Structures are given as structure tokens and as C-alpha cells.
Amino acid sequence: MPRWILLGLIAIAAVPAFAAGIGLKAGLWEIHLVKQVVDGRDASAQIAASLEHMKEVMANLPPDQRERMEALLKQSGVTQGNNGGVRLCVSPEMAQRDAPLIDREGRCQPASVTKHGGTTEFQFSCTTNGVTMSGKGQAVMLGNVIKTHTEVSTRSADGATHETQNDSEMTYLGADCGDVKPPASPSRP
Numbered sequence: 001m002p003r004w005i006l007l008g009l010i011a012i013a014a015v016p017a018f019a020a021g022i023g024l025k026a027g028l029w030e031i032h033l034v035k036q037v038v039d040g041r042d043a044s045a046q047i048a049a050s051l052e053h054m055k056e057v058m059a060n061l062p063p064d065q066r067e068r069m070e071a072l073l074k075q076s077g078v079t080q081g082n083n084g085g086v087r088l089c090v091s092p093e094m095a096q097r098d099a100p101l102i103d104r105e106g107r108c109q110p111a112s113v114t115k116h117g118g119t120t121e122f123q124f125s126c127t128t129n130g131v132t133m134s135g136k137g138q139a140v141m142l143g144n145v146i147k148t149h150t151e152v153s154t155r156s157a158d159g160a161t162h163e164t165q166n167d168s169e170m171t172y173l174g175a176d177c178g179d180v181k182p183p184a185s186p187s188r189p
Helices: 003-019 044-060 063-075
Strands: 027-038 078-080 086-090 112-116 119-128 131-142 145-155 161-174
Touching: 027 044, 044 063
Parallel strands: none
Antiparallel strands: 027 086, 027 161, 078 086, 112 119, 119 131, 131 145, 145 161
């Protein structure tokens, strides 16, 4: 799989992290990647195809292997949703955050966060595990839907750089997460 498609798949999983603290309600959310541009190339169609391929691979796994894979995903707080989306359970603690969470360990916090009504804007720049990330984002809450746009520049320890722009949409499905568990809470710096 090309590296930029892998980056896109990772970005889908990261969407909730950027969106935390912008008015999320505790409960089950479904996230859809609307558009993703990686290094100037629209990768949306390729990412959708890769997600569909992963879905087919999962369906064709022997039942015991499929159960293990699904359990690993659930352990991360993410399950497969409808139409290429992923589902995330937001805990009450996640819903109460005042700022977007940039990395799962909580070491990288936004440099600035401003809120105007249902719109939250944030900027960040930090280095975690040899990877430097900087960027900005905007999340707009429209009832039970949050539309998020992020622009991120990433530089790995080996000097490789990538520019990514994401547009995503999160839809609130209800207070009951069913068997989807929230991701582990990040530790504080």
C-alpha cells in the first residue's frame, strides 16, 4: 500500500482526536472522511477504495482471526461504521475537554484555541517521538454534526515531510455506545 494512503488511513483514525473538546456529546459518533489531500494529491478515492478492500479482507478472514482483528480495533475505541465511516465512543471525560487533543498520549497540546459560537479554531506545533507536527484546524458544530477541516504539516525523524488537508464529518448516533468502548484516556504531560 502506498505510504500516502497509509497516512490517510491514519488520519481517519486521528479525526476524533482533533475534534475532542469542540462540543462533543458523550456517546457514539460516526466519522466520515469527506476529502483528503496528501502532498497536493486528492487521496479521497484511493483511501475509500483501501477502506473497502480492508472491509473485504476482514470479511474473508477465518472467524477466529476476524474476531481478533475486530477486538483489536474495539480496544482502540474504533469500529467500522456505515459507508466507509468509523464509529467512536466518546467518554464523558473526552466530551468535557476544553481543547482538541493532538496526540493520544496527551504530550502535544494546541498552541491556541479560539471559540466563536459553534466554531472552534486551533493551531499547534510540537514534536512527539521524533515527529514534528504543525498546523491548524477549524471545527463547526451544526446540531448533531461536526464538520472539521485540518491542515497539517508533518516531518518525520528521517526528514521526510508531508502536507495533509482533511475534511471530515462526525455525526452523533446516540448516548448508547453499545459494545464500542471509548479509547484509553491520554496521560497528561
